[in-house]
Amino acid sequence: MNTRATKSIRSYQARVDRALRPATPITTRELPPTLQYRIAPGSRHNIVVNTDEHVHTGQTLVAAIADGPASIHAGSSGTITCKQTDSEGHTTIEIATDGYDSRRFKQAIGDKFRSMSSVQLQQLFHHNGLVGLGGACFPVAGKIAALESKPASVLLVNAVECDPAILCDRALLLEQASAAIRGIGIAAHACNAQKVIIAIKNDEPAIHTAVQNALEKNPVENSSICKVAADYPVGYERYLFASASEIPVPENTHPTALGLISFNVATCIAIAQLIDRGEPLFSRVTTVHKPTTGAIQNLHIRFGTPLNHLVQGSDTTLQSVAYSGLITENLPSRRTATISPASNCVILNPEATTQNDCIRCGLCADVCPASLQPQQLLTHSEPLDAKQLARHQLDRCIECGCCDTVCPSGIPLTRTFQQAMQAIHQQTLQIQAAERAKQRFAARQNRLERQSAESQAKLARKQAALTQRTKQSTPSADPRKQLLESALRRRSKKPKTDNTPPPP
Numbered sequence: 001m002n003t004r005a006t007k008s009i010r011s012y013q014a015r016v017d018r019a020l021r022p023a024t025p026i027t028t029r030e031l032p033p034t035l036q037y038r039i040a041p042g043s044r045h046n047i048v049v050n051t052d053e054h055v056h057t058g059q060t061l062v063a064a065i066a067d068g069p070a071s072i073h074a075g076s077s078g079t080i081t082c083k084q085t086d087s088e089g090h091t092t093i094e095i096a097t098d099g100y101d102s103r104r105f106k107q108a109i110g111d112k113f114r115s116m117s118s119v120q121l122q123q124l125f126h127h128n129g130l131v132g133l134g135g136a137c138f139p140v141a142g143k144i145a146a147l148e149s150k151p152a153s154v155l156l157v158n159a160v161e162c163d164p165a166i167l168c169d170r171a172l173l174l175e176q177a178s179a180a181i182r183g184i185g186i187a188a189h190a191c192n193a194q195k196v197i198i199a200i201k202n203d204e205p206a207i208h209t210a211v212q213n214a215l216e217k218n219p220v221e222n223s224s225i226c227k228v229a230a231d232y233p234v235g236y237e238r239y240l241f242a243s244a245s246e247i248p249v250p251e252n253t254h255p256t257a258l259g260l261i262s263f264n265v266a267t268c269i270a271i272a273q274l275i276d277r278g279e280p281l282f283s284r285v286t287t288v289h290k291p292t293t294g295a296i297q298n299l300h301i302r303f304g305t306p307l308n309h310l311v312q313g314s315d316t317t318l319q320s321v322a323y324s325g326l327i328t329e330n331l332p333s334r335r336t337a338t339i340s341p342a343s344n345c346v347i348l349n350p351e352a353t354t355q356n357d358c359i360r361c362g363l364c365a366d367v368c369p370a371s372l373q374p375q376q377l378l379t380h381s382e383p384l385d386a387k388q389l390a391r392h393q394l395d396r397c398i399e400c401g402c403c404d405t406v407c408p409s410g411i412p413l414t415r416t417f418q419q420a421m422q423a424i425h426q427q428t429l430q431i432q433a434a435e436r437a438k439q440r441f442a443a444r445q446n447r448l449e450r451q452s453a454e455s456q457a458k459l460a461r462k463q464a465a466l467t468q469r470t471k472q473s474t475p476s477a478d479p480r481k482q483l484l485e486s487a488l489r490r491r492s493k494k495p496k497t498d499n500t501p502p503p504p
């Protein structure tokens with residue numbers, strides 16, 4: 001990364017940090033009139049509620065599937081008003097909330113979790129909708145299962161929000177450090193972790209003190225706090241393992257293959273709430289920015305809350321909404337988007353940014369932490385050239401957004417790469433489906449040919465046997481031969497006599 005680009009990123013981050021650093025306490029957002037859950041096409045799911053059915057807060061809407069997605073739970077009590085699949089294959093479940101928020105959770109497990117095995121805890125997590133709340137939403141049970149019953153050498157707790165706009169984990173640690181430590185202890189038990197590292201930014205003394213105090217009250221075996229430099233994108237899992245545990249994770253290797261596992265701090269709190277209160281996962285804390293009013297809030301919001309519910313009053317002129325922070329910006333469709341486990345941050349932008357053509361300045365390449373050539377990737381993303389994108393290693397893009405930040409032309413590079421990756425993924429799925437269909441067709445042809453050859457061989461055998469029998473039963477035309485044959489037949493039917501002379 002060259003000095004100019006580094007300065008650019010650092011000054012940008014410092015500018016945003018100064019604006020956002022004041023502590024923003026967690027407040028609870030009131031329930032919206034409706035909650036909507038959209039299930040992606042192709043995902044295996046098992047919907048267990050019907051239209052007009054009354055549900056309680058926390059009740060299962062979509063049951064978990066082994067080795068598949070975790071369950072989804074009602075964010076409020078109310079009535080199921082819609083359960084339908086659209087032409088694109090998205091299934092929507094809608095709850096008309098009743099305002100009572102009546103809860104019906106399963107019994108809390110409490111300290112009995114210590115006698116539960118890792119597999120039992122994984123099943124509990126999976127059937128209570130526990131997914132990672134750091135942005136990737138990977139099922140917690142799936143992550144632990146990837147260790148293949150081996151003890152985790154390191155459990156890394158990621159409390160490093162390096163995008164300056166994301167402040168929810170910071171608020172959670174300041175207000176709920178004890179719950180976080182409790183969840184870390186349970187997660188360590190579930191992974192049989194030999195070592196626990198809690199990674200915190202080195203410029204957050206208040207968080208450090210809160211976590212230290214909570215650890216003293218409720219110690220977690222073999223745990224330590226590691227302060228890491230606050231440089232973006234250190235919170236990215238692969239980089240964080242390298243800086244906090246000093247274990248480099250090679251490209252194309254999943255950390256679990258090396259016995260390394262990480263959980264976001266919000267995920268650890270969700271684990272503690274499940275064990276101590278029996279509460280499944282149906283809500284999260286989201287940082288909401290409203291640049292028009294300058295408001296920054298950490299809101300406790302139920303999953304399924306439409307973003308429109310956050311856009312009210314003076315915000316009605318808003319033109320775009322960004323997820324995931326200032327640098328890791330990800331633009332959803334505003335009309336249909338809802339709060340999901342991935343929504344760690346929502347920015348309600350006042351206006352769309354202007355965009356110019358690429359001037360080939362190369363700044364994006366200078367700042368790319370994965371050493372890619374974003375301008376080349378851009379060229380081959382529109383129109384999509386999958387071969388060239390593979391040659392320029394698009395798959396190594398970590399979607400960090402650094403290139404967007406420095407681009408003087410305001411090109412949404414990361415979004416373009418995300419769309420290209422999705423398009424390539426779809427193409428790959430189609431190619432795989434076509435290949436599977438081709439193999440099935442070839443197998444069918446082989447089977448038909450084999451069956452036909454077998455039936456022909458059978459027929460030939462039958463015909464040969466028939467001919468043989470006919471030959472044997474047809475009398476010879478020569479009368480002398482006929483006489484000989486009948487004599488032979490008679491002889492063969494005569495009982496054999498013993499010609500041995502009697503003993504003297």
Ligand code: SF4
Pocket residue numbers: 364367368369370371372373374396397398399400401402403404413414417
């Ligand atoms: S988003 Fe991708 S291409 Fe852009 S800087 Fe990050 S890793 Fe590099």
Ligand code: SF4
Pocket residue numbers: 357358359360361362363364365374375378403406407408409410411413
């Ligand atoms: S994409 Fe932006 S930062 Fe990269 S070379 Fe083009 S203008 Fe420069």
